[in-house]
Amino acid sequence: MRQSFKIILIWGMILFIYFVSLSLFSTSTSPFSAHINQLVQSLLFIISIFILLKEPNRRNRFIFLNFAIFFSLSLVSLGYDFIHRDFFIQKYSRHIYLQYVSIAYISLNSFAVVYLVIDLLFREFKVYQKYLCTALIIGAATLLVFYPYFSNPKHLYETNDIKQYxxxxxxxxxxRSDIGSSGLDIALQVTLKSWSDGHEVAELLPEENLKRIQSLMPYLEKDNWRILLWAPLYRQTIYIEVLIIGFILLFFGYQYKKDPPQGAYIDKIMFLILLLSSMNIIHNWGFIKSVEWESMTELFTVGQYITVFAELMMVLFFALRLKFISSVHGEFYETEIAVHPEKVSRWRDWVDNLVLAQFFNYKLFNGRLFQDPSGK
Structure with a gap:
């Protein structure tokens, strides 16, 4: 049985089980685009497993092991659609589940990227040393940014914004029947307090109190308060996305300066992660700056489809990677990188040729990132 058929068969089984379960047990109101996003990531998970099993270069096995672990979260995230009162009684179950899956998602994404960059920079390191360096970097960043969520699962419900709201x-x-609708009318009768870690700090001064009430008024309508609730997590996620982008830029900078041999299509995968991280920052910032929950969800849906397109491109390059290492010449090339990296030039494919011909100065970049495998 061809491996492409096996992949489609396994993915088809996941789709079948998921949609049948969705129709029978779920009361989910998640946008359809979110479901598509998760299912495309589940396809990436399956392809990553196949790459891991076929990978001739031991170093690269760990790279795709990290990607497989990261994309496996897509299966975990599908469980969010089934968390409701039929299965979980606790009031905050859905909130806590989504909160920690989101933190795990960005943490494992950054771990996969940072490990890949460290593998490139320190090729002579042993595997455990690369994992140790990566764990120290990502562990420190994750604890620094997300510690309040680990110490208090309901941290988002105890932020200053939510307490004042x-x-x-x-x-x-x-x-409602006794006061006017303006912020000034309300400010004359209620004084907000400032909060820190769920504890009251002090009352706001009259002028500051009025400004704060006026800024919070739009969030009293419908479900707009949800933006205030999730904004801190989205803001902190941006910090990790910036870390990811920084390491990806380091990856390409090192590639340009040193021109080390790298597994086929890994640079394309890194470029797509760069694109996805950049879009995630834009989406998260738009979420934070939104006032109306309804309009925000519409923007979220559009953003999800853009993300899905980029992920489908990633599926293409993961599939091309799998096809390449499954071929005789691909297995030979990857083995030579592991054994004699100094004698191997960078693999160049049709994407490289197109980009080099259309967007770059050939004389400047040929030999830097775009080495012709023919040696001409």
């Missing part, structure tokens, strides 16, 4: 919302709901 709840105070304002409770007052408006209980005095």
């Amino acid at each position: 709840k105070t304002l919302d409770d007052f408006v709901q209980s005095h």
Whole structure:
């Protein structure tokens, strides 16, 4: 049985089980684009496993092991659609599940990227040394950014914004018939407090209190408060995305300066991760700056389809990688990289030829990132 058929068969089984379960058990209101995104990532997970099993270069096996672990989260994230009162009674189950899956997603994504870059920079390191360096970098960054979520699972419900919103919302709901609709009317009757780690710090001064009430007023409408709830997590996710982009730029900078041999299509995969991380920053920043939950979800849906397109391109290059290492010349090339890297030039494919011909100065870049395998 051809491996492409095996991949499609396994993915088809996942799709069948998921959609049948969705129709029978789920009350999910997630956008269709979010489902597509998760299912494309599940396809990437399957291809990563096949690459891992076929990989002739031991160094690269660990690279795709990290990708396989990262994309396996797509299967975990599918479980979010089935968390409701039929299965979990706890009030915050869906919130906590999504919160920690989101943290795991960005953490494992950054781990896969940083390990790949360290593998490139320090080829002579042993595998455990590369993992140790990566774990120290990502562990420190994750703890620094997400520690409040580990110490308190309901951290987002105890931020300054949410505490002030709840105070304002409770007052408006209980005095709706007695007060005017302007921020000034409300500010004359309620004084907000500043909060830190769920603890009251001090009351706001009158001028600051008025400004704060006016800024919170739009979030009293419908489900707009959800933006205030999730904004801190989206903001902190941006920090890790910036870390990812920094390491990817280091990857390409080192490739340009030193021109080391690298596994076929890995640079394309890194470029697509760079694109995805950049888009994630834009999406997250747009979420933070939104005021209306309904319009934000519409933008989220559009952003998801853009992400899906980039992930489909990643599926293409993962599949090309699998096809390449499954061929005789691909296996030979990857083995030579592992044994005699100094004698091997970088593999150049049709994408390289197209980019080099259309967008770059051939004389400048030929031999830097775009080495002709024919040696001409």
